[in-house]
Amino acid sequence: MPIHEKSLIRPENLREQDELVIDGVDVSGHWSTFIETRAVTDYNEAMQDEIAALAGGENIHRCWQCGSCTNACTVHAVNPDFNPRYWIYLIRLGMEDELVRDKDIIWQCVSCNKCTDACPRDVVPEAVMKATAHWLELKGHVDKKPSTHFDEGFSAQVIETGKIEDGLVVRDFFKRMGDPFRPFKEPYLVAMITGIAKRAPIGYLLKMGLALVVRPRTRGWAPARKGIEEYIREVDAKDRKALGLPAEGGH
Amino acid sequence: MSQPVLIVGGGPAGLSAAQALAAVNQKSVLIEKEDRLGGAPILSGYAKLVPSHEWASDAIGGMVARVEGNPHIEVRTGATVKAFSGGPGDFVATLSDGSKVEAGSAILATGFTHFDSVNKPEWGFGTYPDVVTTTQVEQMISSGGGIKCPSDGRVPDRVAILLCVGSRDRQIGREWCSKICCTVSANIAMEIREMSPETNVYIYYMDIRTFGLYEGEYYWGSQENHKVKYVKARIAEVTSDGKRLLVKGEDTLVKRPISIPFDMVVHAVGMDPNVDNMTLSAIFDVELNRWGYVGRQNAYATLAETSRPGVFVAGAASGPETIDDSIAQGHAAAMAAMGFAMSGVKDAAE
Known part of the structure; x- marks a missing residue:
């Protein structure tokens, strides 16, 4: 079946056969390209409950598809493919394949919360976008995004010591991103480091140097750390259980 | 006198x-x-x-x-x-x-007379025993028999309710809205969910007319409290894959064809003269x-x-x-x- 409007069809739905004869007719090759069905063939009934179980997704079932969120959306104004109303609909009906198709856009939410203000049903679409991004990560549909790596390193440091050491945050981030020497390759970072080294008072530099070797800690932090860790474990276990995932697993 | x-x-x-x-x-x-x-x-x-x-x-x-x-x-x-x-x-x-x-x-x-679904043969009533009308579901509930597929008596895992069957349909000379079917269907959907919580209920609509005060209790209530799902879709046909019913049509919000398996399909029949x-x-x-x-x-x-x-x-x-x-x-x-x-x-x- 020749197709003249291939640009209208998703590339993954185009099928060419190397050798195929049907009822004596050779339908191989480019001029007999087939199109896979684009019909939605089932609903994943667990999907709405899964998103609703994650922090922020609780009110998703209230949506009545008015589109106020998409109309209000900062990102939608720049990228029309960013469409919270549409994704909420897909989630509510369980059209998983359709949602996953947009996995590389969903995380672009800038959390301006204009949608939250506009929503007449208190769905809190911004929180739903977060829950959805989290769901995509937990389900393994997407790799951890840079901001998740950053958050994890940042949180780990706070949990561990009760303090933030800026240099360590930056170094830890690039280590988590798989390239510990990145700071020395990024001109803006090199400029920043040399700038500080040149201009900062000696006492401050000494303090920074010391912090590199001896990590400062909040006094009496251990009980807080224990409490936080326990809470994180609980939430994580609850989320993973709601999504039917094995209990182990990272943040 | x-x-x-x-x-x-x-x-x-x-x-x-x-x-x-x-x-x-x-x-x-x-x-x-x-x-x-x-x-x-x-x-x-x-x-x-x-x-x-x-x-x-x-x-x-x-x-x-x-x-x-x-x-x-x-x-x-x-x-x-x-x-x-x-x-x-x-x-x-x-x-x-x-x-x-x-x-x-x-x-x-x-x-009035209930619309006879046989007049919409493409939606499977009369062809498949598990395609029923809202009247039949009312009877399943009122008789205490529960929601069961007529073909083999199993409790349906998934039920589709098709709205506007015999209403707002110029093709078969029914140009009126029967007024009650949206609200009745939402009510039935909630009753199904109550009687059989493991049954998922989908309502296929072109518009929802749970008019007046029914908006809150029925349209919202069915979604918020009973997790009934509303799909904006026009149904082309109800057929079967041999095991379950297949509801085919277009999801007009996603702009994609759908072909979804169901255990039971309910026609929300309108009111004929x-x-x-x-x-x-x-x-x-x-x-x-x-x-x-x-x-x-x-x-x-x-x-x-x-x-x-x-x-x-x-x-x-x-x-x-x-x-x-x-x-x-x-x-x-x-x-x-x-x-x-x-x-x-x-x-x-x-």
């Missing part, structure tokens, strides 16, 4: 008219073609009614009991009107058993409107007037109507009919 009012039809509108007339000591004769009173809610075995959530057998059954025990109301079941002559104040109706009833005026409360309306029109010499319901003459002055003076109409006989509005119209028709029945008194006094 005033003449009695002839009331044709013992459903909510007719019962209400009789009750209203009796309340002011006006006699009436209530003619019902079936062997018992109650109309569609009783005869078709409806379950819980909108908006009271009372069982039809309690709510409408109560109306029946009040009418049957009232000395001002003469109930004639198993009877139809065969001929109707005379004029306002002195009508004579000839019944199917040959007896004659003198009446000062008449109220047609002859109701009563199949007897042509006969009624001829016997009572009243005009039908362009859709085949008994025509109303006036929307703002005297309610319930037909094209024939002294003959009034109430309830779903004149178009799709809710039970509570049918009851209100029964009262309105009673008020109008009483004036004609009382004119006999005036004549005698002069």
Whole structure:
């Protein structure tokens, strides 16, 4: 079946056969390209409950598809493919394949919360976008995004010591991103480091140097750390259980 | 002595008219073609009614009991009107058993007929046993039998309710909205979810018309409290993959074709004009409107007037109507009919 409007069809739905004869007719090759069905063939009934179980997704079932969120959306104004109303609909009906198709856009939410203000049903679409991004990560549909790596390193440091050491945050981030020497390759970072080294008072530099070797800690932090860790474990276990995932697993 | 009012039809509108007339000591004769009173809610075995959530057998059954025990109301079941002559104040109706009833005026409360889904063959009713109508689901609930697939008695994992079956469909000459089906379907969906929490219910709609105060309790309530899912889709056909039913159509919000398996498909059937309306029109010499319901003459002055003076109409006989509005119209028709029945008194006094 020749197709003249291939640009209208998703590339993954185009099928060419190397050798195929049907009822004596050779339908191989480019001029007999087939199109896979684009019909939605089932609903994943667990999907709405899964998103609703994650922090922020609780009110998703209230949506009545008015589109106020998409109309209000900062990102939608720049990228029309960013469409919270549409994704909420897909989630509510369980059209998983359709949602996953947009996995590389969903995380672009800038959390301006204009949608939250506009929503007449208190769905809190911004929180739903977060829950959805989290769901995509937990389900393994997407790799951890840079901001998740950053958050994890940042949180780990706070949990561990009760303090933030800026240099360590930056170094830890690039280590988590798989390239510990990145700071020395990024001109803006090199400029920043040399700038500080040149201009900062000696006492401050000494303090920074010391912090590199001896990590400062909040006094009496251990009980807080224990409490936080326990809470994180609980939430994580609850989320993973709601999504039917094995209990182990990272943040 | 005033003449009695002839009331044709013992459903909510007719019962209400009789009750209203009796309340002011006006006699009436209530003619019902079936062997018992109650109309569609009783005869078709409806379950819980909108908006009271009372069982039809309690709510409408109560109306029946009040009418049957009232000395001002003469109930004639198993009877139809065969001929109707005379004029306002002195009508004579000839019944199917040959007896004659003198009446000062008449109220047609002859109701509607459920749309027969066989007239939409592409949606599978009559072809697949698990394609049923809202009436059948009402009966499943009211009989206490529970929601089960007729084919093998299994509890459905997934149910689709198709709205606007026999309504808003110019293709088959049904250009009206039947008004009640959206709300009834939302109500049924909630009842299914309550009776069988493991059953998922999807409602396929083109618009949702849970009008007025039904918006909150039924449209929102079904989604917020019962997790009923609404899909904006037009259904092309209901077919089968050999094991389950396949609902095919287009999801108009996602703009993609769908072909979704279901265990049970429910047609939210609309309200057709009563199949007897042509006969009624001829016997009572009243005009039908362009859709085949008994025509109303006036929307703002005297309610319930037909094209024939002294003959009034109430309830779903004149178009799709809710039970509570049918009851209100029964009262309105009673008020109008009483004036004609009382004119006999005036004549005698002069």
